[in-house]
Amino acid sequence: MKFEITTLGCKVNQFESDAIAQALTRHGWRRVRQGERADVGIVNTCTVTGKAAMQSRQAVRKLLRQHPGARIVVTGCYAQTTPEDIEKIGGVHYVIGHFDKSDIPRLIVASLAKAQADVVRRVQTIRPDAPFSMPPAPAYGRRTRPFLKIQDGCDRFCTYCIVPHARGPSRSMPVEAVLEGLNDLGRKGFREVVLTGIHLGAYGTDLEPPTRLIDLLKRIETQPAVDRLRLSSIEPDEVTDEMVAFLSASPICCPHLHLPLQSGDDQVLERMRRPYDSRYFARTVRTIHAALPQAAIGADVLVGFPGESQAAFTRTYDLIAELPLTYLHVFPFSPRPGTPAFQFSDRVSEKAVKARTHALRQLGQQKHQAFQQANLGRGHDVLVEHRRDRNTGLLKGISANYLTILIEGDERLMNRIVAVETSGIDPDGRLVGTVTEPQSIK
Ligand code: SF4
Numbered sequence: 001m002k003f004e005i006t007t008l009g010c011k012v013n014q015f016e017s018d019a020i021a022q023a024l025t026r027h028g029w030r031r032v033r034q035g036e037r038a039d040v041g042i043v044n045t046c047t048v049t050g051k052a053a054m055q056s057r058q059a060v061r062k063l064l065r066q067h068p069g070a071r072i073v074v075t076g077c078y079a080q081t082t083p084e085d086i087e088k089i090g091g092v093h094y095v096i097g098h099f100d101k102s103d104i105p106r107l108i109v110a111s112l113a114k115a116q117a118d119v120v121r122r123v124q125t126i127r128p129d130a131p132f133s134m135p136p137a138p139a140y141g142r143r144t145r146p147f148l149k150i151q152d153g154c155d156r157f158c159t160y161c162i163v164p165h166a167r168g169p170s171r172s173m174p175v176e177a178v179l180e181g182l183n184d185l186g187r188k189g190f191r192e193v194v195l196t197g198i199h200l201g202a203y204g205t206d207l208e209p210p211t212r213l214i215d216l217l218k219r220i221e222t223q224p225a226v227d228r229l230r231l232s233s234i235e236p237d238e239v240t241d242e243m244v245a246f247l248s249a250s251p252i253c254c255p256h257l258h259l260p261l262q263s264g265d266d267q268v269l270e271r272m273r274r275p276y277d278s279r280y281f282a283r284t285v286r287t288i289h290a291a292l293p294q295a296a297i298g299a300d301v302l303v304g305f306p307g308e309s310q311a312a313f314t315r316t317y318d319l320i321a322e323l324p325l326t327y328l329h330v331f332p333f334s335p336r337p338g339t340p341a342f343q344f345s346d347r348v349s350e351k352a353v354k355a356r357t358h359a360l361r362q363l364g365q366q367k368h369q370a371f372q373q374a375n376l377g378r379g380h381d382v383l384v385e386h387r388r389d390r391n392t393g394l395l396k397g398i399s400a401n402y403l404t405i406l407i408e409g410d411e412r413l414m415n416r417i418v419a420v421e422t423s424g425i426d427p428d429g430r431l432v433g434t435v436t437e438p439q440s441i442k
Contacts, residue, residue, distance in 0.1 A: 009046025019135035045078035049334035097123030151197025186225030201238025264319030304353030328364030
């Protein structure tokens with residue numbers, strides 16, 4: 001039996017798709033190769049913006065077109081919040097919410113032989129006592145650096161955000177299960193794991209006894225199963241001085257933090273219901289930079305939130321310009337039905353949102369280029385990916401501080417951490433380097 005799976009949205013969705021694919025593989029199924037028809041098509045949807053929801057619908061239609069006769073399963077945040085939208089597409093067999101997502105492989109395998117005319121909807125309402133849903137199988141997909149989802153959901157309800165409505169309250173994977181998950185990935189030969197969650201900094205507050213992300217990291221460090229750990233996005237108010245001190249001394253945690261800033265204007269931050277102000281954010285970034293001068297520090301920015309004046313935007317721009325951030329992810333505001341911001345009347349014109357998004361993306365590029373320049377002629381530990389770079393044929397890897405670096409070398413270097421010195425930047429804007437100490441290869 002063959003399946004196809006299309007994933008939209010965040011790292012957590014990617015992790016969950018990998019886990020579903022892995023579980024199906026254990027049943028003897030395989031992913032379709034190019035030109036083959038699938039018996040089952042799965043779309044793991046996203047609804048964080050109106051565009052993501054539209055792309056999710058497009059992905060369903062594409063699967064229907066490309067795999068006529070296949071059983072179609074649609075899951076993810078869009079399926080959870082608006083199952084009727086999915087059902088309207090026609091031709092879909094299953095609409096599965098988040099709380100039954102890990103049951104998808106079993107459901108598919110058990111039901112494929114039976115005829116099914118009507119769409120089956122399994123979307124549970126969100127319960128405050130929902131448990132952490134364990135993945136149906138260890139997930140690693142085709143990645144060199146697999147994700148491990150250790151936390152799900154969020155209790156914050158920022159006014160623009162649909163995620164707590166889609167994924168429910170914050171829940172954490174028990175500590176022992178995280179350690180076992182990492183051990184498993186280590187045994188399979190993975191060098192780096194990216195710890196992911198919807199609200200990663202809330203890790204452990206729901207566990208019995210309660211714990212914290214930093215305590216988990218300390219525990220992992222006592223018996224590291226992999227060479228490198230990377231944190232996905234973490235809220236600015238959760239990057240405490242204790243966390244920064246820990247990261248700067250950690251032998252395995254990568255010097256890389258990704259902080260959702262969203263706005264540099266205090267009034268906008270307040271209306272977004274974000275629990276910090278611009279001064280707090282600036283102090284956090286400077287503290288990280290002082291302790292870890294080589295660290296990659298990324299930020300998400302939401303442009304055109306209702307009521308964002310040109311002056312408010314300029315404050316955001318200026319704040320980012322003056323801080324040692326190394327890259328930006330810029331998103332135009334998208335009103336999501338069911339969130340308070342959907343009702344806010346003082347929307348920013350499309351033209352202004354476009355211009356502001358463009359300006360910030362350019363600033364992000366400048367920041368990234370400056371960071372690359374600062375890292376030229378330096379030594380880096382680079383984890384080499386399984387696949388060569390498509391354009392150049394060179395090996396491609398990621399430094400601990402999140403720089404893509406191209407190197408010459410043979411296949412034996414793949415999935416190894418090698419010492420590299422950077423020497424230039426290629427026409428596509430990627431750093432190029434050479435292996436300096438082959439004997440140091442891990
Ligand atoms: S912290 Fe705010 S933006 Fe992030 S998932 Fe929770 S509600 Fe959404």
